[in-house]
Amino acid sequence: MNSELAGSALDARHYDVLLSATPRGARLARLLAVEQLRGWGLPLDAPRAIVAELAVNAVTHGRVAGRGFRLELLAWPGLLRIEVADTRGDRLPALCPPGRGLVLVDALADRWGVREGPAPGKVVWAEVSWGATSRRATPRPPSAHGTSGR
Template sequence: MLAIEQLRSWGLPLVEPGQIIAELAANAVTHGRVPGRDFRLALTVAPDVLRIEVTDARGDRIPEIREAGRGLVLVEALADRWGVREGPVPCKVVWAEVSFAAASRGSAIRRA
């Protein structure tokens, strides 16, 4: 996966971010798909934090944690923070942050 190679080139951990990227991308393909439109993945590194953003064309379908699904449960467990924000109409952006600082891990869902 190209995203994993990018993380590797930055010298960042691969496992947790890779799983988050895979889940958010799979959700975009499964739940955010509109014929003829793809999703967009953006990775941003700031001091001690990796931000993962997946933009899809279904701004009307806001993701939520459900008992039947495991994807966002996994994202919540692996990310320090995650949330959803409106993208350019008609899109939405689902984002997650992974901190590489020594601080304790905890997650919070936020709408930004």
């Protein structure tokens, strides 16, 4: 976790929900995230698209019959962390054609990556910042992408 997050633990907000690994579950993840972020008074555009892409990826590439995926939102002043956990730890995401979903996540998020999740799964996460803490104002190195984060 970032050091800037440690000092603001009292200001943290948290939301998580378990959803079915179906197209309907992916759509519901986006709708629930938007309503939660709206309730917290946070920006919607980039997070909405990131949640949509990560949820669709969980349903498309991380699905195991009979198991769902988890959406988690963690917010601190100036920073939102989106996490989507699925049950396929053996299928790691990558920035490569033909898919465009992670290219979109890479463009919209300040940082993103993947980590081991509850066995046997993985967690794909993305961070979006705004205001004084935004890192988007600084250029990203061309080699920084994917599982290494930024």
